[in-house]
Amino acid sequence: MRFLFLILTFTFLQTCSQTHQPVKSSIMENSTTKNNPYFSRTDRTKLTIPNEEWKKILDPELYAVAREAATERPHTGKFNVFDERGEYYCAVCGNHLFRSDAKFASTCGWPSFFEADKEGVIYKRDTSYGMERIEVLCKRCNSHLGHVFNDGPKPTGVRFCMNSVSLDFVGDSKEK
Numbered sequence: 001m002r003f004l005f006l007i008l009t010f011t012f013l014q015t016c017s018q019t020h021q022p023v024k025s026s027i028m029e030n031s032t033t034k035n036n037p038y039f040s041r042t043d044r045t046k047l048t049i050p051n052e053e054w055k056k057i058l059d060p061e062l063y064a065v066a067r068e069a070a071t072e073r074p075h076t077g078k079f080n081v082f083d084e085r086g087e088y089y090c091a092v093c094g095n096h097l098f099r100s101d102a103k104f105a106s107t108c109g110w111p112s113f114f115e116a117d118k119e120g121v122i123y124k125r126d127t128s129y130g131m132e133r134i135e136v137l138c139k140r141c142n143s144h145l146g147h148v149f150n151d152g153p154k155p156t157g158v159r160f161c162m163n164s165v166s167l168d169f170v171g172d173s174k175e176k
Ligand SMILES: [Zn+2]
Pocket: 090, 091, 092, 093, 094, 095, 138, 139, 140, 141, 142, 143
């Protein structure tokens, strides 16, 4: 009986210490970030990884959006209707992109932000599909994230229309 009690106590303590581990990546780790040696939420060194390499690492859905500029179907992404407080990172490389304070409820079907981390994104003219648009890419890994439009709310008036699959979210509570 005493032995059983000790085992239970030990198991409990172990569970406890695991919950309080400072390594948050193990908690937040998903199929996107595991087995990805380039993923880092702190390293902002630019990456020039060929697509053949990314294809081996990334989930097919993320690869299609991030490396081939595909667009996920509207109203299907996990961050479209989502308002938790926290930080958004590039799902490919971990680069910081947005703060939840800049996210707003948009009816377009994709997660929308009125402001991006200036060190997080770069812009490129996109004339595909007969449209004149501005493509938004990750500044660190050059992956496609979405587009930016001039119909956003105040204070910036712009709308970053992003693909959920391209985003990696870390909630404020999990940061601590
Ligand atoms: Zn990136």
